[in-house]
Amino acid sequence: GAVVSQHPSRVICKSGTSVKIECRSLDFQATTMFWYRQFPKQSLMLMATSNEGSKATYEQGVEKDKFLINHASLTLSTLTVTSAHPEDSSFYICSAERENRYEQYFGPGTRLTVT
Amino acid sequence: GQQLNQSPQSMFIQEGEDVSMNCTSSSIFNTWLWYKQDPGEGPVLLIALYKAGELTSNGRLTAQFGITRKDSFLNISASIPSDVGIYFCAGPNRDDKIIFGKGTRLHILP
Numbered sequence: 434g435a436v437v438s439q440h441p442s443r444v445i446c447k448s449g450t451s452v453k454i455e456c457r458s459l460d461f462q463a464t465t466m467f468w469y470r471q472f473p474k475q476s477l478m479l480m481a482t483s484n485e486g487s488k489a490t491y492e493q494g495v496e497k498d499k500f501l502i503n504h505a506s507l508t509l510s511t512l513t514v515t516s517a518h519p520e521d522s523s524f525y526i527c528s529a530e531r532e533n534r535y536e537q538y539f540g541p542g543t544r545l546t547v548t
Numbered sequence: 549g550q551q552l553n554q555s556p557q558s559m560f561i562q563e564g565e566d567v568s569m570n571c572t573s574s575s576i577f578n579t580w581l582w583y584k585q586d587p588g589e590g591p592v593l594l595i596a597l598y599k600a601g602e603l604t605s606n607g608r609l610t611a612q613f614g615i616t617r618k619d620s621f622l623n624i625s626a627s628i629p630s631d632v633g634i635y636f637c638a639g640p641n642r643d644d645k646i647i648f649g650k651g652t653r654l655h656i657l658p
Contacts, residue, residue, distance in 0.1 A: 437590075467646075476636065476648045477591070526590045535579050535640050539590030 436460050437529050439540035446517055446547055453513045454543045456527030462507035463529035467537060468500070471524045483510040517547040550575050550641045552649035560655045567624040569652040571637030580620040581638040581646070582611050591636060595622070624654075632656050 489502035528537035583591035597613035
């Protein structure tokens with residue numbers, strides 16, 4: 434149990450375009466999901482907390498107009514990188530909380546490359 | 549702000565050896581989590597610890613919640629090739645958000 438999927442696993446886009454990444458909890462409902470960003474050989478950096486039915490909470494320094502988060506259902510959260518630039522290239526990972534608080538289950542990640 | 553310091557940063561061991569790594573902080577944590585990340589994948593939760601002094605096993609993995617609540621360690625017994633990866637400790641900070649250490653990279657020599 435506790436399976437989280439992400440789609441796509443890998444995406445290449447041109448500078449100035451937008452990219453949507455989906456995160457789904459497959460076998461449980463998640464009122465809270467999280468979006469992380471990870472640079473090569475670095476740790477995970479929390480970008481935002483996605484709450485079902487309400488606005489996302491963004492971490493300091495993360496532009497909410499650039500990284501749009503929607504948590505429309507208990508099993509789906511989406512992250513849209515708008516007007517992408519090469520510096521947005523990174524590994525984006527989502528996670529979802531299950532019953533036990535703090536125990537997050539991660540998706541397999543999405544590798545975004547902006548050319 | 550609160551930080552989690554992991555050591556060692558990387559380890560090179562022979563298959564079959566036991567492994568020990570730790571995670572420390574200057575502040576108290578009430579929960580310690582250990583994750584493993586394979587290259588190009590998301591982290592996988594290995595063990596969660598909720599009580600000071602708690603010792604929990606998951607197969608060949610054993611983790612302990614330090615009694616001072618400022619540290620935790622993870623041991624792997626009889627390492628095998630699939631143990632290769634990055635091990636992260638994590639815990640909720642004062643804002644109740646999960647923060648991660650920088651990871652310990654485990655390499656197994658052929």
